[in-house]
Amino acid sequence: LQCKSHCHGPHRPHMHSSRSVHGDQGLPGPYPTAEDPSTCDIVKATQYGMVERCKELVEAGYDVRQPDKENVTLLHWAAINNRQELVKYYISKGAIVDQLGGDLNSTPLHWAIRQGHLPMVMLLLKCGADPSLIDGEGFSSVHLAVLFQHMPIIAYLIAKGQNIDTTDLNGQTPLMLTAQKATGPEPMRFLLKFNPSLNAVDNVQKNTALHWAIASGNTSAVDLLLEAGTSLDIKNVKGETPLDIAYQSQNHFMVYMIQEEERMRNRRNNGLLKIVEKYELFLMLTSSLIFMWAIGYVMDLSSDSWLLKGGLLLSLLFGMSLFVRQLVGLKNLRYLPTAFLLSSFFWMSTTWFFWFLPDILYTQEIMMGLLYYFYKTWSTDPGYIKTSEEERKENIIALSEAGCLDFRTFCTSCLVRKPLRSVHCLACQACVARYDQHSLWTGQCIGIGNHYYYLLFLFFLTMTGVWLLYGTLQYWSNHCAASFHQDGVWMYFTQTVSCSPWVSYISSVACFHTLWASGWLTVQLYQIAFLGLTSHERMNLLVQRKSSKHPVSLRRTPYNLGCFQNLADFFQCSCFGMFKPNIIDWTKQYKLFHLAKEKNVHSV
Ligand SMILES: [Zn+2]
Ligand SMILES: [Zn+2]
Structure with a gap:
């Protein structure tokens, strides 16, 4: 697959301090689409990427550090419009990489991240931009990438050494921002791959990511955070647990989700059930053997009454479903056909x-x-694609720099580059080489191995x-x-x-x-x-x-x-x-x- 670099038309930055998740891509700019290259001023020439005109004006004495009326420098305009050649040129002419400017007091790097220009982010970092600087709203680079849901940029910044638990001015981590603002399960699932701190709290309300997810009604985030093992007992500044917040927001489904999770966790601490869980597969196999025999035994009874036999068979089936529901965890449910096959x-x-x-x-x-x-x-x-955490980070950097961080060939769950013909198996939580299927009867993936x-x-x-x-x-x-x-x-x-x-x-x-x-x-x-x-x-x-x-x-x-x-x-x-x-x-x-x-x- 070819790697394409996307190039958008001229953009102006956010002029309002909105914490909106949505970028401003697609909004018509205030400028006409065509400019006369020989007469336009340097700001417009930069926005439209007219390299020759810009060089001409700079050679004629324009100071590249000079901000315009809105306190925005040329480097900002070049960064937000992904004009890589101009960024290199301005920096060579003495432009300051981390210059703060605009209404939000942002660096050119912040502007490039808002627009999702990964190549520009890489170029600015190479030129010495500091991704840990915060803008006027208190967000660092990672926070902005999370807010605008540019996952390749999140991956790149973390691979380049940014901390996944960086806090903004209010002490919010990227995980909390995602829980609060993201749409759909993908951003949260992606972030959890980097092992963020699940139980960190912010400075103001002392909320965990789970508090934030419940307060904003983000069901998929709540589900993922519960599955990841977030604590249910942490109280915020008002003394509320996540469950209290769910009650307050009258979200019955979330109340149910949290109570179910609580029940599951309590069960895990029960001594007898711990033993059951340890030998669950063995127990499943034995009981499946017994059930199969019992069905045959009932049919083999010398009684001629089909009513009796039918009744016994029905009660057997009922007992079996009760057993499965009570004792078999969701994780091992997929081995049920295997147990049946082995008993057969x-x-x-x-x-x-x-x-x-x-x-x-x-x-x-x-x-x-x-x-x-x-x-x-x-x-x-079957051919699971294995990598260490270090290798994954190296992968992300190498792929981004080669311009190939394409999410069709990169598995966002495993953070690996997918080999040809490999597929990510949801049941195994791994990418499998030359994947054929996840076999129902063996409970295993079938791949090259x-x-x-x-x-x-x-x-x-x-x-x-x-x-x-x-x-x-x-x-x-x-x-x-x-x-x-x-x-x-x-x-x-x-x-x-x-x-x-x-x-x-x-x-x-x-x-x-x-x-x-x-x-x-x-x-x-x-x-x-x-x-x-x-x-x-x-x-x-x-x-x-x-x-x-x-x-x-x-x-x-x-x-x-x-x-x-x-x-x-x-x-x-x-x-x-x-x-x-x-x-x-x-x-x-x-x-x-x-x-x-x-x-x-x-x-x-
Ligand atoms: Zn995968
Ligand atoms: Zn599988």
């Missing part, structure tokens, strides 16, 4: 041992293969299911008296089900797993061999195709190198020297390169 493995093997074994041979290899590849998929790193194991897992799951269904058919023909030819389809069906409800139950579970695993395996193999795409990329292209007027081809992508080469690349297999697999480290690949001479390719 267990009861499928048990059924084989105790119902089928004398008649039909047990094939350990398939079950062992299934367990092995499940374990490998689950435990192998474990995609291969995942396919083999699907293959062995299909095989296990098919083998078990074969065993079921054999069992029925050996143990059930019904005959397909004599009794008709319906009679045959009811006879076999009642012949052994347990076997029917397990075989229907096996059937379910076989269906989704084989279907998904087919789709995966098709994508890998014929499209050279991941599931995520294919979904994106399908969505693009629906909304785009131009035809979007799934086959003409830079990653599709033909069926055999795609397979050789995926499995990294040369097939006895017939192919030459491309070796690409997808955790470090940032630029598109031409694997093949493809033209008219779409970006994915």
